Amino acid sequence: MKAFSKEFQAELKNLMKWRRDVRHFNTTPIPIDILLDCLNAFGMAPSVGLSEPWRIVRITSDKSRGAALANFKSANADALAGYSGDKAQTYAGLKLSGMNDAPEQIAIFCDDATTKGAGLGAKTMPEMRRYSVVSAIMSFWLALRAQGLGLGWVSILDPIQLRNDLGVPKEWHLVAYLCIGWPKQDTLTPELEKVGWEQREPALTQWIER
Numbered sequence: 001m002k003a004f005s006k007e008f009q010a011e012l013k014n015l016m017k018w019r020r021d022v023r024h025f026n027t028t029p030i031p032i033d034i035l036l037d038c039l040n041a042f043g044m045a046p047s048v049g050l051s052e053p054w055r056i057v058r059i060t061s062d063k064s065r066g067a068a069l070a071n072f073k074s075a076n077a078d079a080l081a082g083y084s085g086d087k088a089q090t091y092a093g094l095k096l097s098g099m100n101d102a103p104e105q106i107a108i109f110c111d112d113a114t115t116k117g118a119g120l121g122a123k124t125m126p127e128m129r130r131y132s133v134v135s136a137i138m139s140f141w142l143a144l145r146a147q148g149l150g151l152g153w154v155s156i157l158d159p160i161q162l163r164n165d166l167g168v169p170k171e172w173h174l175v176a177y178l179c180i181g182w183p184k185q186d187t188l189t190p191e192l193e194k195v196g197w198e199q200r201e202p203a204l205t206q207w208i209e210r
């Protein structure tokens, strides 16, 4: 099995450390060849039964962008209404999407009805197709970061509304709405830690043995 050099291993760790969820972008466009190169990560990703169930929708029209932004604003207002006191105040101050400025926006769906892979591995756990899409997004995220690009994952959305607004098949389940662009700053600290919302735990606190 091919092993990678110590230098590469250190760089890979750096890449994982510096990956951030980014919500503050410069509006400078991303050269299409860089975007396409990063999207190649999907073609290398694992998937249950090699079903490759990801469906990628590049959001380019004002109509689609407007619909996604309105969707986010509505879902975010609903989410805010679920908090009270200090938590509500902190939530209201969070920037939870970069949809106003990210030069690239991509919706990623899982085709729950794909026949590719002939159902291998998905009979008892069909959700594995969606997990396959998530794992591919992770590769894409790191590929972008290696180019100095940032990705912000937006999940404060009504998925059925977005699917309808984009006019994609009803068998497609929304997995992620991704804002992509050049980050305004690099940081090692997640934004939610900076504002005191939540803290990252050391890696092995969730590890048990049986």
Ligand SMILES: Cc1cc2nc3c(=O)[nH]c(=O)nc-3n(C[C@H](O)[C@H](O)[C@H](O)COP(=O)(O)O)c2cc1C
Pocket: 019, 020, 021, 022, 023, 095, 096, 097, 153, 154, 155, 156, 189, 190, 191, 192
């Ligand atoms: C599945 C998923 C959905 C997320 N949805 C949102 C979101 O809707 N809005 C947001 O601001 N951040 C979202 N995030 C980003 C997380 O808040 C972020 O990953 C976490 O705070 C840790 O920060 P880091 O990614 O910079 O390490 C999401 C992340 C994941 C993995």
